[in-house]
Structure formats: C-alpha cells, structure tokens
Amino acid sequence: MSHVQCMIGPSILNSDLSNLHSESQNLLDSGADYLHLDVMDGTFVPNLTFGHPVVKCLRNKIPKAFFETHMMVQNPQQWIEPMADANVDQYTFHVEPVDNVPQVIRQIKEAGMKVGLAIKPKTPVDVIAEYIESADLVLIMTVEPGFGGQKFMQDMMPKVKWLRENYPTLNIEVDGGVGPNTIDECAKAGANWIVSGTAVINCPDRKQAISTLKSSVQKYLS
Numbered sequence: 001m002s003h004v005q006c007m008i009g010p011s012i013l014n015s016d017l018s019n020l021h022s023e024s025q026n027l028l029d030s031g032a033d034y035l036h037l038d039v040m041d042g043t044f045v046p047n048l049t050f051g052h053p054v055v056k057c058l059r060n061k062i063p064k065a066f067f068e069t070h071m072m073v074q075n076p077q078q079w080i081e082p083m084a085d086a087n088v089d090q091y092t093f094h095v096e097p098v099d100n101v102p103q104v105i106r107q108i109k110e111a112g113m114k115v116g117l118a119i120k121p122k123t124p125v126d127v128i129a130e131y132i133e134s135a136d137l138v139l140i141m142t143v144e145p146g147f148g149g150q151k152f153m154q155d156m157m158p159k160v161k162w163l164r165e166n167y168p169t170l171n172i173e174v175d176g177g178v179g180p181n182t183i184d185e186c187a188k189a190g191a192n193w194i195v196s197g198t199a200v201i202n203c204p205d206r207k208q209a210i211s212t213l214k215s216s217v218q219k220y221l222s
C-alpha cells in the first residue's frame with residue numbers, strides 16, 4: 001500500500017474559533033499536513049459553524065497550507081464558486097442530499113479544486129462506487145456528522161477495508177472520534193488521510209499527538 005501518502009489533517013472545529021488563525025497556524029507548526037475545515041449549514045446537520053467568508057479570511061493569513069472544506073451542507077453546489085474564490089484546495093461534500101453527483105464533481109473540478117466524496121455512517125459505500133474513479137478522495141465518516149468529540153464508530157471500518165481492497169491508490173479519509181486510541185484500527189483498515197479534532201486540540205502536546213497518528217498510519221503503509 002506504499003503508493004498512497006499519509007496525511008494528517010486536524011479539524012479546528014473544537015479549537016478556540018475566536019483565534020482561528022493562531023490555532024490553525026499552531027496546528028500546522030505542530031506537523032499538520034493539511035487543515036480540515038468543517039462547514040455546517042444547520043440543515044444538513046443540526047449545527048452551524050462558518051462559511052466561505054471566514055475561510056477566505058483564514059486563507060489570506062495562511063496562503064500556502066492545503067485547505068480541505070468538509071461541506072456538511074444541504075446544497076453543496078451553491079458553495080463551489082465561493083469556496084474556489086477563497087482558494088480552497090479540496091471540496092469534500094456529502095453525496096446524500098445530491099441528485100446529480102457527477103455534475104457536482106464536474107463543477108468542483110472546473111472551479112479548480114480537488115474533489116472529496118463523503119458519506120455518513122448509515123450510507124453504504126456502494127452508493128459512491130460509480131463515482132470513485134472521478135474523485136480524488138473518499139471520506140468515511142466515523143461519527144454522525146455535526147459535532148466534534150463523539151465516539152469513534154468502529155463498525156465503519158469494513159467500508160474502509162472494502163475501499164482499500166478495491167481501490168489500492170485511492171485516498172481514503174476517516175473523520176470523527178479519531179485519535180491516538182483509535183488510529184490503529186483506521187490505519188489497519190487502510191485509511192491514509194486522517195482527520196482528528198478534539199484528540200489533537202485538547203492534547204497538551206499537539207506535536208506528539210500528530211506524530212503518533214502519523215507513525216501509526218506509516219506503520220501500515222509500509
């Protein structure tokens with residue numbers, strides 16, 4: 001499995017959002033490979049975070065890092081252009097509310113961003129199978145989307161395993177309850193993009209937390 005790269009992307013959802021820039025910079029300085037930005041619209045999920053105006057301001061302060069927006073929104077098509085304008089690198093959206101997934105994929109690519117396909121815990125992985133070849137990444141949610149700090153759902157690992165067996169070069173991301181205690185299961189199943197929120201944010205030594213996640217994934221990659 002050495003043809004995929006290990007990437008650790010902390011979620012800033014549970015950080016001190018009044019200090020979004022310094023929190024994000026601190027995570028990058030602690031070894032984060034990318035930033036996972038959780039965008040919620042209060043409709044697709046019962047919570048509200050921030051949108052493209054905030055992402056754009058953050059991008060002005062942090063011009064170089066890889067930004068992934070995790071779009072937990074009812075109408076992902078609506079935010080493609082504004083997020084591209086905010087210089088987002090990867091637009092990861094949930095397929096559940098979308099009628100025409102290929103069209104959304106095409107529009108994201110035309111806007112110059114990479115494409116991530118996300119599924120909620122109750123969505124079977126075969127729902128996205130026909131779109132995988134045209135995506136850059138698949139995100140397997142390991143909690144119900146909406147809130148940080150929830151318990152990792154181990155029973156999502158068969159989805160990750162299935163993807164890894166069938167798509168050896170695919171970037172597979174896990175998100176929700178992932179931290180030093182749950183990383184081994186994710187890594188063993190074949191995940192190589194790792195989102196970790198509270199486990200990194202609340203750790204007094206964020207560098208150590210990120211490096212633990214990385215070594216686990218690397219152990220299974222080699």
Ligand SMILES: O=C(CO)[C@H](O)[C@H](O)COP(=O)(O)O
Pocket residue numbers: 011013014036038070072143144145146147148149150175176177178195196197198199
């Ligand atoms: O998408 C998310 C929630 O919907 C977050 O990215 C995720 O929950 C990260 O936080 P934690 O690691 O604390 O679960």
Ligand SMILES: [Fe+2]
Pocket residue numbers: 011036037038070175195
């Ligand atoms: Fe997320």
